[in-house]
Amino acid sequence: MTESLPDAEWLHRPGLKELLEALGAYQDDARFVGGAVRDTLLGHSVSDVDIATVHEPREVMARLENAGIKAVPTGIDHGTVTAVLSGWPVEITTLRRDVSTDGRHATIAFTDDWREDAARRDFTINALFADARSGIISDYFGGLEDLRAGMVRFIGDPDARIAEDHLRILRFFRFYARFGKGEPDAAAYSACRARANSLMALSRERIADELLKLLALREPTPALRLMVDGGILLPVLPEIDEQGVTRMARLIQRENEADAEPAPIRRLCALLPANPSVGDGVAARLKLSNKARKRIVTALTDAPDHEHPVQLAYLIGTEGAVDRMLLNENISAATIKELRSCTVPSFPMTGGALIARGLAPGPAVALALKEVEAEWIGNGFPMGSALEAIADQIVWKFQRARQ
Structure with missing residues (x-):
């Protein structure tokens, strides 16, 4: 049965029709791909729009310039050009195939084969293309069925796909946290466990970026439990254990009770021992910003339960006070709500x-x-x-x- 992309707000954004015409999308020279297709099928909102095309990058640049569309060569050597439409970006990437990989970087060659491009992507649910005119979905690896089943599954052999890019281990758990239902794909989980040590070859910045994206999700707890049980983080973040996951689960519950927005850095604090020195060490290892590093140390510094919330906010800032109080289970959600709604005074004396x-x-x-x-x-x-x-x-x- 043929499945088509349903109508969505992003399909009517200004400038998109002109971009599709410039790329020859109505002649099937370009298709929507990836997250926009996946999320639209699920009825989720879409922020980023990606397009795949048979045209090589310099041809894409020329076509956009001829159409009066701003083109930025954001990753032209790897096939990516960004079109800027009325202030919003669209990434356009030439169909590719991997020539060689080393777990961190890939050498690619351009192709005009849609299935070949889909085969180099990580998960089946991320390898869905949509025709720009008809909306008909091209699904080469069972992504539609996996999407309906809440199954995050590697394309091809999981071990080989992880060997191509070690970051796919962390991406697996992030996508499982967002889209997974029930038990994870056994082959994928087994491969992630077997290759956990390969995370040590990645830059700490890439690890931090992927981990914080996971922690920003509505409910990352089941995925984190799987990671801890499988020893996934042990090579790079041995400080995170089962007790930390339990603390984070309670923190998320308290965030909901206090109507507090999820904060990845705060959740990272919950995963770590309540020790500012440990937190500072982890922040340094992950090469987090000075601002994030200071926030972690502030949140993990002990404070008396009876400290008045507004006084605490005055001394360490409202953000720091909310973090510290949410992490302290002896402080009620009502108190935190009170703090978030109050105005912290300024000292008027000179x-x-x-x-x-x-x-x-x-x-x-x-x-x-x-x-x-x-x-x-x-x-x-x-x-x-x-x-x-x-x-x-x-x-x-x-x-x-x-x-």
Whole structure:
């Protein structure tokens, strides 16, 4: 039975019809491929649109320029050109076949064979093409059946596909977390377990990117359990164990209770021991940004259960306070909701105000101002006369100390 792509919002985006005409898509020189096809069939929203074409990259560039469409040679040596349509990008990639691979990079050659291009893709559900005019799906490896069954399955021999690109191990678990139903494909899971050590050959940036994409999904827990049970992460992230997965599962439940958006970095914190030094080490190993590294350390730093949420937010920022409180199971979801809805005040006092009260200019001003701020925080951020009274008391204390 022939299956066709249903109508979807993205098919009517401005500039797409002109792009398809420029590529000869209505003569079957180009087809939609990959995630846009897969997600549309599932009724999901589509952000990225990819097109495969028989035209080689420089021909694609020329066709787009002749049609007045902005063309960016984002990966022209590997066959990819990006068309920019009214501010949104479309990746256009020439049909390819692998000549050689080393687990990290592939040497490719261009082809005009749609099945040959599909055969080099990772999973059957990612190798679906859709005709631009009729919407008819080209499915060479049973991807439609797998999509309906919630089965993430490698094209061909899983061991060979992983040997071509080791990152496919992590991609398998990410796609299983997003699309899988029930038990994972046995051959795929077995191959991932057998080749887990090959992850050590990948750059830590690629590992981090794939892991954080997994953690950003609505419910990554079952996939993470499979990874831990199978020793998948042991070669590169031995800090993540079964207890960590259990902590993350509870965190996700608390995120839902507190109406908090999922945060991959926060979930990574839950997977790790509650130790800021360990978190910092993992962040450094994964070569995360300084901002992400600081967020991990802040979240994993212990804090008293009774600390007032707004006071905590003032001291470490709202993001850090939400992270820390969500990771602390002794703090209620209602408290976290309260924090997320409140406005953190700004300290209104200045050193000049203390000098105007008679405090002599010098190093003591900065010290006195810190004490005023600490008292202000501890008393719940009073304003007006209450803050003035705190400032008067601290100035008097410093003046007395100098006598």
